[in-house]
Amino acid sequence: xxxxxxxxxxxxxxxxxxxxxxxxxxxxxxxxxxxxxxxxxxxxxxxxxxxxxxxxxxxxxxxxxxxxxxxxxxxxxxxxxxxxxxxxxxxxxxxxxxxxxxxxxxxxxxxxxxxxxxxxxxxxxxxxxxxxxxxxxxxxxxxxxxxxxxxxxxxxxxxxxxxx
Amino acid sequence: xxxxxxxxxxxxxxxxxxxxxxxxxxxxxxxxxxxxxxxxxxxxxxxxxxxxxxxxxxxxxxxxxxxxxxxxxxxxxxxxxxxxxxxxxxxxxxxxxxxxxxxxxxxxxxxxxxxxxxxxxxxxxxxxxxxxxxxxxxxxxxxxxxxxxxxxxxxxxxxxxxxxxxxxxxxxxxxxxxxxxxxxxxxxxxxxxxxxxxxxxxxxxxxxxxxxxxxxxxxxxxxxxxxxxxxxxxxxxxxxxxxxxxxxxxxxxxxxxxxxxxxxxxxxxxxxxxxxxxxxxxxxxxxxxxxxxxxxxxxxxxxxxxxxxxxxxxxxxxxxxxxxxxxxxxxxxxxxxxxxxxxxxxxxxxxxxxxxxxxxxxxxxxxxxxxxxxxxxxxxxxxxxxxxxxxxxxxxxxxxxxxxxxxxxxxxxxxxxxxxxxxxxxxxxxxxxxxxxx
Numbered sequence: 001x002x003x004x005x006x007x008x009x010x011x012x013x014x015x016x017x018x019x020x021x022x023x024x025x026x027x028x029x030x031x032x033x034x035x036x037x038x039x040x041x042x043x044x045x046x047x048x049x050x051x052x053x054x055x056x057x058x059x060x061x062x063x064x065x066x067x068x069x070x071x072x073x074x075x076x077x078x079x080x081x082x083x084x085x086x087x088x089x090x091x092x093x094x095x096x097x098x099x100x101x102x103x104x105x106x107x108x109x110x111x112x113x114x115x116x117x118x119x120x121x122x123x124x125x126x127x128x129x130x131x132x133x134x135x136x137x138x139x140x141x142x143x144x145x146x147x148x149x150x151x152x153x154x155x156x157x158x159x160x161x162x163x164x
Numbered sequence: 165x166x167x168x169x170x171x172x173x174x175x176x177x178x179x180x181x182x183x184x185x186x187x188x189x190x191x192x193x194x195x196x197x198x199x200x201x202x203x204x205x206x207x208x209x210x211x212x213x214x215x216x217x218x219x220x221x222x223x224x225x226x227x228x229x230x231x232x233x234x235x236x237x238x239x240x241x242x243x244x245x246x247x248x249x250x251x252x253x254x255x256x257x258x259x260x261x262x263x264x265x266x267x268x269x270x271x272x273x274x275x276x277x278x279x280x281x282x283x284x285x286x287x288x289x290x291x292x293x294x295x296x297x298x299x300x301x302x303x304x305x306x307x308x309x310x311x312x313x314x315x316x317x318x319x320x321x322x323x324x325x326x327x328x329x330x331x332x333x334x335x336x337x338x339x340x341x342x343x344x345x346x347x348x349x350x351x352x353x354x355x356x357x358x359x360x361x362x363x364x365x366x367x368x369x370x371x372x373x374x375x376x377x378x379x380x381x382x383x384x385x386x387x388x389x390x391x392x393x394x395x396x397x398x399x400x401x402x403x404x405x406x407x408x409x410x411x412x413x414x415x416x417x418x419x420x421x422x423x424x425x426x427x428x429x430x431x432x433x434x435x436x437x438x439x440x441x442x443x444x445x446x447x448x449x450x451x452x453x454x455x456x457x458x459x460x461x462x463x464x465x466x467x468x469x470x471x472x473x474x475x476x477x478x479x480x481x482x483x484x485x486x487x488x489x490x491x492x493x494x495x496x497x498x499x500x501x502x503x504x505x506x507x508x509x510x511x512x513x514x515x516x517x518x519x520x521x522x523x524x525x526x527x528x529x530x531x532x533x534x535x536x537x538x539x540x541x542x543x544x545x546x547x548x549x550x551x552x553x554x555x556x557x558x559x560x561x562x563x564x565x566x567x568x569x570x571x572x573x574x575x576x577x578x579x580x581x582x583x584x585x586x587x588x589x590x591x592x593x594x595x596x597x598x599x600x601x602x
Contacts, residue, residue: 020235021241023186023231025195034248052284053288053292054285054287054288056288059291067194076235077233087195089195090193099295115239125301125305144197152258154217155215155217
């Protein structure tokens with residue numbers, strides 16, 4: 001995990017830190033967007049998501065086309081005050097050198113949002129494939145932030161290196 | 165995610181407070197933004213108003229996602245559900261009209277998480293193969309799962325009963341008892357592995373999308389945790405060990421023991437192996453009762469004493485009935501998968517009402533058996549202690565009544581039913597033990 005100064009804007013970091021669920025959109029083999037609700041984890045620079053091999057279609061899509069988008073839109077799933085909304089466009093990389101344990105580096109952050117994961121981890125032998133997991137690492141390229149949460153209004157845009 | 169009927173998806177979508185519109189932008193990145201929406205019955209969804217900078221082009225393929233969770237402090241969240249709709253977008257004023265063509269989603273209220281995960285197993289196995297990885301589990305847990313070790317209570321009780329009855333006849337012999345126990349354990353573990361192999365071959369376990377800790381097989385083959393070849397080797401090794409110990413015992417204690425061993429091994433294999441596949445014919449329960457009742461108890465008694473007696477046979481009957489009921493109840497969640505591959509267990513053949521009646525009659529018979537045998541002087545009075553578990557029968561019956569169609573809600577019932585066999589058997593053993601010293 002990156003330990004340099006965070007590049008993501010502070011209010012977006014707050015959203016990511018609070019979010020129990022956000023929406024990852026990838027592009028499938030036909031060019032169609034496909035969205036998956038996932039728990040976002042972040043170090044302020046990169047966004048990390050994990051995916052079990054049981055639900056691996058998104059991983060195949062990312063490998064074929066790494067351009068993705070992650071949004072934080074639901075005031076219930078993103079409990080911050082005052083509420084705002086953000087959409088992060090970026091390039092994703094699937095990290096899966098060690099599907100069995102590689103993702104466990106993210107466990108402290110995951111546990112903070114979903115303490116119940118420890119219960120399931122203890123029963124890992126019962127659902128072994130669920131815990132064979134890839135990490136999706138997103139490098140942000142552009143962040144759209146709607147301070148008042150109204151996405152019909154112009155967004156504040158933050159650009160990062162590499163945006164075409 | 166699973167495909168949804170359009171009408172169903174649109175009806176469900178109306179319950180969400182907002183949607184997320186996704187489309188692929190001109191730079192090739194997908195963009196998603198929160199939008200207000202309204203649905204109509206003719207498959208149209210209107211969204212907007214949209215910001216000027218972030219809107220798809222006319223006739224572009226777009227996606228709408230509706231997502232919900234309920235935060236649960238200290239746990240995380242529950243009530244997970246989401247819907248994806250895809251269709252072409254037509255600009256209408258400041259918004260879009262989307263003609264929805266396909267829909268998908270998941271609602272854990274309809275498909276519980278564990279079933280949802282089980283449905284993903286083929287996808288997971290293919291992915292693991294493609295990336296050249298294998299699922300891992302420690303050797304201990306792999307052995308634990310592959311052999312279904314906790315089910316050994318089914319063996320410990322009848323063998324223990326045989327041993328304690330031999331003790332009451334002043335003929336207990338530790339070495340012969342331990343060898344009989346090892347042979348019985350080996351047959352049981354071999355049986356469990358054989359059952360997995362044959363249920364995998366028939367497709368019964370793969371067709372079962374709601375396995376539980378007590379039903380649906382060990383899943384080690386379905387999950388790719390163990391190679392089929394290793395499973396065959398393990399199974400054959402356990403049977404070989406059982407036969408070797410049995411031959412030694414027969415040579416030392418009397419060749420009549422061979423007959424009991426042959427019945428035990430034969431029944432355990434014919435239970436799921438073709439051509440007999442007794443469990444497919446609705447004979448699983450009587451076979452289980454015989455194998456984990458009289459065969460083990462009488463076999464252990466004979467190994468210890470070197471002689472026949474009606475005592476262990478009669479004492480094993482309640483245990484036999486209760487272990488048959490363990491199989492019987494554990495097959496309730498398996499019934500859809502079993503029926504799909506022609507495994508016609510009693511549960512597949514009978515209505516839920518008949519299943520409950522069958523349970524009550526058989527469990528009742530087990531307790532009547534105990535009382536009658538004590539009354540007839542066959543079993544010592546102290547074994548009446550075992551009647552103390554009778555209230556568990558009601559709990560299991562009530563669980564079958566209330567949760568027959570809900571696999572995961574039935575798990576505590578299966579647990580109670582296993583406890584019924586275990587505790588009743590232990591109390592019988594305790595009763596015999598007290599009678600030795602009383």
